Amino acid sequence: MIEMVKIxxxxxxxxxxxxxxxxxxxxxxxxxxxxxAEYELLDVADYKLPLLDEPMPPSMGNYxxxxxxxxxxxxxxxxxxxxxxxxxxxxxxxxxxxxxxxxYAEWNxxxxxxxxxxxxxxxxxxxxxxxxxxxxxxxxxRAQVALPFATEFEGFTTFTPSATAEEDLxxxxxxxxxxxxxxxxxxx
Numbered sequence: 001m002i003e004m005v006k007i008x009x010x011x012x013x014x015x016x017x018x019x020x021x022x023x024x025x026x027x028x029x030x031x032x033x034x035x036x037a038e039y040e041l042l043d044v045a046d047y048k049l050p051l052l053d054e055p056m057p058p059s060m061g062n063y064x065x066x067x068x069x070x071x072x073x074x075x076x077x078x079x080x081x082x083x084x085x086x087x088x089x090x091x092x093x094x095x096x097x098x099x100x101x102x103x104y105a106e107w108n109x110x111x112x113x114x115x116x117x118x119x120x121x122x123x124x125x126x127x128x129x130x131x132x133x134x135x136x137x138x139x140x141x142r143a144q145v146a147l148p149f150a151t152e153f154e155g156f157t158t159f160t161p162s163a164t165a166e167e168d169l170x171x172x173x174x175x176x177x178x179x180x181x182x183x184x185x186x187x188x
Contacts, residue, residue: 005079005180008042012085012096022159024084058104080111080180087118087125107136111179113172121146141175
């Protein structure tokens, strides 16, 4: 019998004053209300990863540093991920890219969904994340939530999701849940 799936809501920015925690808390609350899985926050900032400092490629799984092993254990326990990302210079925050680059097998054959924000809703960051997740053998779902500062953040700072954003998130959660459940069966 397969256990209930676990899905991480990944807080992808470590910047002081970041908006990603507000958005991630909203994602977690809506996901938990929908049910069907265990949902937890996985905040990249909590792991204080240095710039990638492993001597071997992550695909070899031969992690040398304790911070990498701790991060690997945290990531490995999930069946899918909803990444909450800002858009910095038409791409993902460096801390999120670095956190993704540290590992390999822990990401494989798991589902990924994306909630982004920024001046253009963060859509270009998600384009980059789709390429990265493909190389890490994650199955990215089609649904996406894009949150422009002008319409989804009061005064460009306080997150105030619209009804459309909530509807988009519900679809994304359903897709990540379905794919996480399906992919768990091939990993066992």
